[in-house]
Amino acid sequence: MQRQLVESTSIKSIGYDPEDEVLEVEFHSGGVYHYVGVPPDVYEGMLAARSKGRYFGDFIRLRYSYEKVR
Known part of the structure; x- marks a missing residue:
């Protein structure tokens, strides 16, 4: 799985x-962890969040x- 770098003090990518x-x-x-059953809107919310860690x-x-x- 390809990851993208994000701006966060706790999360790298x-x-x-x-x-799946x-x-x-x-x-x-x-x-590195896999979280299972995460719907697309939750992933998109994380990408859009100002604070990825929060x-x-x-x-x-x-x-x-x-x-x-x-």
Whole structure:
């Protein structure tokens, strides 16, 4: 999955697979995680959010199952 760099103090890049509804988040700390079942509008909201980290915390972190991939 190809990620794009974002401006954030906590998140380095994000990518999205619309077929499987998987959001991939790479943190500045080095961890990469897949969040499963994330609808396209939530991904688009994250891209548009002024604060990616706050949006992630409010709408993704505790709402979707995830796995660490790296």
